Amino acid sequence: MASPSLLLFIDRSLFAKKVKETVPVEQMDTGWKLFGRVPPRDGRDPKKIHKECESNTSRAGPGHSPSSPRQSVRKNLDFEPNSTTALILEARPANLPAKPAEEAQKHRQQYEEMVAQAKKRELKEAQKRRKQLELRCKVEESIGNAAQTWNQEILPNWSTMCNSRRVRDLWWQGVPPSVRGKVWSLAVGNELNITHELYNICLARARDKWKSMPTEPVTEDAGSSLADREASLELIKLDISRTFPHLCIFQQGGPYYDVLHSILGAYTCYRPDVGYVQGMSFIAAVLILNLDTADAFIAFANLLNKPCQMAFFRVDHSLMLTYFAAFDVFFDENLPKLFAHFKENKLTPDIYLID
Structure with a gap:
């Protein structure tokens, strides 16, 4: 077993070696952020450096990079995507070789295509929203006009107009919610005289x-x-x-x-x-x-x-059979092919009408 003094010597030697190999943060080379460079630390107060960077960014506007050769190009863009696609117009870090002219031109075209597609998509969505709004306004206007007709012309003269063709057409268009309860009550009636x-x-x-x-x-x-x-x-x-x-x-x-x-x-x-x-x-x-x-x-x-x-x-079987027979007649007259298909498969009205 190693003696305590030997272990202490090894620990101290390893610790000293790690300290020597560690490079201070202040001595690191210039870094590279997503949308711009990090200024090198030159012994100044980090808070002051950070404030200076923020003030420069606020004056230059979002997406500004002092070392960007495409600064004038990006200023002319009406649309600026908030994603890494903006990096294709940024200059590479100083420790990397510059882009070839063909590659830079290709990236510039890709960027412009993405911007154009984004504009086209936004324009299409705006047109869709506008159409939906116009349709909604038309429906609301139609409902308002129908409700006015029901309130002013039909409901006050229900006994004389309830069987007219105009009321029937308006009914099939849909009774407006504001008058639906009144219309239903009058249509159903109160033959039982319930109070x-x-x-x-x-x-x-x-x-x-x-x-x-x-x-x-x-x-x-x-x-x-x-x-x-x-x-x-x-x-x-x-x-x-x-x-x-x-x-x-x-x-x-x-x-x-x-x-x-x-x-x-x-x-x-x-x-x-x-x-x-x-x-x-x-x-x-x-x-x-x-x-x-x-x-x-x-x-x-x-x-x-x-x-x-x-x-x-009340499950009146004899009367239910009469209604089933009447349904079969109307079914055969209006949907003969479907009626024949049901009859071929022995699907009678009592199987599906009760539910």
Whole structure:
């Protein structure tokens, strides 16, 4: 084993050797930054040197290099890319050979092509944005004019104009959002003579039912097998979370969760012979987005009271077969090739229309 004195001598010798071989930072040659030279250190205060460099850069502007032979060329450029492509117009460091004339010309052409492409791309994007803005303005102007027509001409004279060709054409163009709720309410009507007070009564009954229900969750099969259709109130909670999940406004904690829950529960108590059927939540959700809660309930109840909707929600098989047959007739008249393809593959309307 080596003695302590020998180890100490080796450590000191190695340490002294490393110190001798280390070159002070102040004695290093001139460096090279990405867009310019680093001034050599000549014993002055580094802070002063840094301030002088910053002041020179600010006076000369961004991208200035004192040693750049292309300074006059770069001043004439309207577009200056913020990337390393600007280096092709910079002079090489002093310790490297200068570019050949052909290479310098080639790099200059590449730089000009990149600048031209960047300008062309920016111009194309600006034209695209301008077209989109013009189209948006036209759509907004069209919606504004249509809303004015609905408010001033059609809605005040609904009973006489509702079946006119003009109203039909405007309807198929799309009812403006500002008048959509009013138009829907008038179009659906209120043959059942439901009032806001009746809605509040049905809602109170539904809330009492919810309070008296057991805490254990009810499955879909269990709810549909019960004789009292009001028991389907518990199934509403299972179905609401599936209603337009991408909107995130009808799920629990969303702004319309309680509203949708209330309308469906009130309808279940209003029509216990029908109860809640899967799929009703989507119809109610669309009405909620355009009408107040009570008005949405009135439109919802009257809409479901139509013969076609009632036949399917009450699962009236004989009437459903009649509607399937009528659909087949229209299907064959309007899309004969597709109808033949469906018939060949034994795809009947009861397979795809119910959903």
